[in-house]
Amino acid sequence: MNAPAQELPLFYQPSGNEVTLFGEAAAQGMPVLIKGPTGCGKTRFVQHMAQRLGRPLYTVACHDDLSAADLVGRHLIGSDGTWWQDGPLTRAVREGGICYLDEVVEARQDTVVVLHPLADDRRELFIERTGESLVAPPGFMLVVSYNPGYQNLLKGMKPSTRQRFVALRFDYPAAEVEAGIIAREANVDMELAQRLAQLGVALRRLGRQELEEVCSTRLLVLTARLIHAGLAPREACRAGLAEPLSDDEGTVAALMDLVDVHFA
Numbered sequence: 651m652n653a654p655a656q657e658l659p660l661f662y663q664p665s666g667n668e669v670t671l672f673g674e675a676a677a678q679g680m681p682v683l684i685k686g687p688t689g690c691g692k693t694r695f696v697q698h699m700a701q702r703l704g705r706p707l708y709t710v711a712c713h714d715d716l717s718a719a720d721l722v723g724r725h726l727i728g729s730d731g732t733w734w735q736d737g738p739l740t741r742a743v744r745e746g747g748i749c750y751l752d753e754v755v756e757a758r759q760d761t762v763v764v765l766h767p768l769a770d771d772r773r774e775l776f777i778e779r780t781g782e783s784l785v786a787p788p789g790f791m792l793v794v795s796y797n798p799g800y801q802n803l804l805k806g807m808k809p810s811t812r813q814r815f816v817a818l819r820f821d822y823p824a825a826e827v828e829a830g831i832i833a834r835e836a837n838v839d840m841e842l843a844q845r846l847a848q849l850g851v852a853l854r855r856l857g858r859q860e861l862e863e864v865c866s867t868r869l870l871v872l873t874a875r876l877i878h879a880g881l882a883p884r885e886a887c888r889a890g891l892a893e894p895l896s897d898d899e900g901t902v903a904a905l906m907d908l909v910d911v912h913f914a
């Protein structure tokens with residue numbers, strides 16, 4: 651769960667029309683689905699938009715044990731007897747905030763179906779345990795995200811769930827844009843940021859065949875921060891890029907060869 655909106659929205663560098671699209675979906679109360687690889691800015695984008703729109707944000711990391719009660723709420727037992735505690739979804743509905751379900755494909759179908767009446771024209775949440783029915787105020791918005799690369803064939807969202815959302819596809823930004831993000835996020839100069847962004851391009855070219863998941867913007871930012879903190883670039887690239895990307899020593903060596911080309 652996240653803190654309420656701050657004054658200045660967290661930095662987010664757009665790559666396309668996602669800010670306008672999300673704003674329009676928010677204005678019309680449409681749910682949004684964001685798909686994209688790890689560390690490409692999905693979470694940052696949602697945080698940024700929530701702050702920009704001045705709406706509270708409730709984030710839920712989904713997993714296969716997540717139950718409808720984890721989202722909606724449950725009765726708890728205290729010294730004064732039992733009392734009802736709202737879950738993050740219910741809280742977002744009551745407050746007219748954004749409920750963001752991260753890695754939604756990890757959640758079981760029977761959990762996801764509680765979203766259905768909220769994610770269509772009804773905009774309604776029925777709390778079975780208390781018999782309460784809530785109609786979502788205009789500010790309420792449902793946002794889900796997942797990484798299509800991780801999906802196993804048995805998982806994925808049911809068409810009846812998917813087809814309630816407006817969908818945005820994210821990917822790693824173009825090198826120039828990514829350099830700007832690295833410079834800003836790690837507080838490094840553009841020359842270093844551009845060099846790391848170029849290394850990112852080269853690593854991704856190699857990585858699509860060799861690695862489970864290619865180098866993310868997140869890793870490039872972390873590496874830049876290590877260099878900014880005083881680590882030698884080569885060591886920063888080993889700890890921040892090569893080792894996180896692979897366990898295989900041969901692959902790490904191949905990645906380090908590319909590092910050497912860029913930080914000769």
Ligand SMILES: Nc1ncnc2c1ncn2[C@@H]1O[C@H](COP(=O)(O)OP(=O)(O)OP(=O)(O)O)[C@@H](O)[C@H]1O
Nearest residue numbers: 661662663688689690691692693694835867868871
């Ligand atoms: N467009 C962007 N603007 C600003 N920062 C960005 C952007 N894209 C990536 N970043 C940086 O990369 C980091 C990782 O991004 P984020 O956590 O949003 O990735 P994600 O897509 O949610 O990944 P995951 O699927 O692993 O949760 C951010 O903390 C930020 O430093």
Ligand SMILES: [Mg+2]
Nearest residue numbers: 692693694752
């Ligand atoms: Mg995320």
